[in-house]
Every structure is written in C-alpha cells, then in structure tokens.
Amino acid sequence: MRCDVWWARPAAGTPALLELLxxxxxxxxxxxxxxIDKFxxxxxxxxxxxxxxxELGVSARDVVIDSSCFGCGKPHGKPKVDGLEVSISHSGDWVxxxxxEAAPVGVDVEEVxxxxxxxxxRIALSPAELAVFRTVPPGDKKGAFFTYWSRKEAVVKATGKGMSVPMSKLTLTAHDEPPRVVSSEAPEVESGAVFMADLDPREGYRAGLAVFxxxxxxxxxxxxxDLIASLG
Ligand SMILES: [Zn+2]
Incomplete structure (x- = not known):
C-alpha cells in the first residue's frame, strides 16, 4: 500500500483556481x-x-468533494472523494x-x-504524556508540544470524527521517540492498528501522519x- 503526501505553498486566488470551487x-x-486563510x-x-x-484519470473540475460533517452534516467535515482516502492540513506557509487508495489517513502540519x-x-496530552512533557527543558517545550500535537491530530483526523475524539484519550510515544500509539481510550482508535510517521520536518514546522x-x-x-501551477 502506498501513501503519498503532497506539499504546496498557499496559492493566490486566480480565476482558473476559483472556478474549480x-x-x-x-x-x-x-x-x-x-x-492567507482564503489562499x-x-x-x-x-x-x-x-x-x-x-489518481482517478478524470479532469480536476469533475472531482466531487464531499465535506459533510459526520456529526452535524454541515460542510466542514473531513473531505471525501469517491475511490480515495484523503486528509488535508495547513499551517503557516504549508498545505x-x-x-x-483505501486506508483511513490523517495528516497534520503545525508551525511551531x-x-x-x-x-x-493539559488539554491535549494524556496523564502519561504530561508526565514526560513536564521534564522537557523550557527551551525545547514549544517544539516538543507541537510534535505531540501534530502526531495526535493526525490520528484524530484519520478517524474522520474530528474533535469528538479527545486527543487526551490517546497516549503516544515521547516526542523524541519514533511515533507510535502506546494506548488508546478512544474506541475509534485501535492502538495496534495505526501506522505513524513524522514527515520531513521543514524548519520551524512539525508534521505527523497516521494511516489506519x-x-x-x-x-x-x-x-x-507544478501541479498547482498547471491548474491555475
Ligand atoms: Zn459538524
């Protein structure tokens, strides 16, 4: 199974790009x-x-994205495209x-x-993670926190249920260890069936990936x- 991660800078709203919406x-x-939020x-x-x-061999304007929220039906849910599993994230200068093809996936990028x-x-970490976090030297705390956050949010996004899955119900490995779900009190996340990776750490950013x-x-x-340029 493959999992592709595409990186883009926020692109300006050209008429051709806006027409795709x-x-x-x-x-x-x-x-x-x-x-910047528009872009x-x-x-x-x-x-x-x-x-x-x-991926599907169709024209970009024929791709239908369903963003209905699993909870309320409003169009702010995890985007879905027939035939693929996708996840999107943006922070700072990165999207x-x-x-x-089929496995639920979540990605999260965070600017430190x-x-x-x-x-x-105290909100996002489990008691076990907090115990580790408290020992992190002050100068390393921001980086450590956003490492935890990007990893945990990637897992939560893979569930497709957004913030109804509290991050504090998940315990991951420490921020300076390879990412893995150690235990889960959330029924949506089976700790033994989550693949995790840290993505190429751009300077000043953390990014996590989870595939169920x-x-x-x-x-x-x-x-x-090049892909964005070809469309806009
Ligand atoms: Zn909703």
Missing part, C-alpha cells in the same frame, strides 16, 4: 476574512482535485495533502508558534508546485 466552497472562501483553503481544495484527477503550550498540553490498518504503507512526499 463548487458553490458551497466558494462561499466558504468568501467567508474567510484574511487573504490556504483554496490551495487545499485545488490539491485534492488535482491529485484525485491524477499538505495525504492520500491512500508562540502559544501557551503548558496550558494546551496493519499493513505498513510506503510513504512518499511530493512537491505540488
């Missing part, structure tokens, strides 16, 4: 106040359509798309940014710049 996506795009959203949608078109990481850790199943995927990271 459906009506619901277009109103989400218009609803973002900040230009991240647009780039995510463009990536899904462009990569799905390559990532992970895709497999100024944040009250001690407060966030017992087969280890072959992970390939790709640059989507």
């Amino acid at each position: 459906d009506d619901v996506e277009r109103s989400r795009y218009d609803g973002y106040r900040r230009e 991240r959203f647009l780039t995510g949608r463009t990536l899904i359509r462009g990569v799905a078109a390559l 990532a798309l992970a895709l497999t 940014r100024d944040a009250e990481v001690d407060d966030l850790a 199943g017992t087969e280890e995927p072959k992970v390939t990271e790709r640059d989507a710049a």
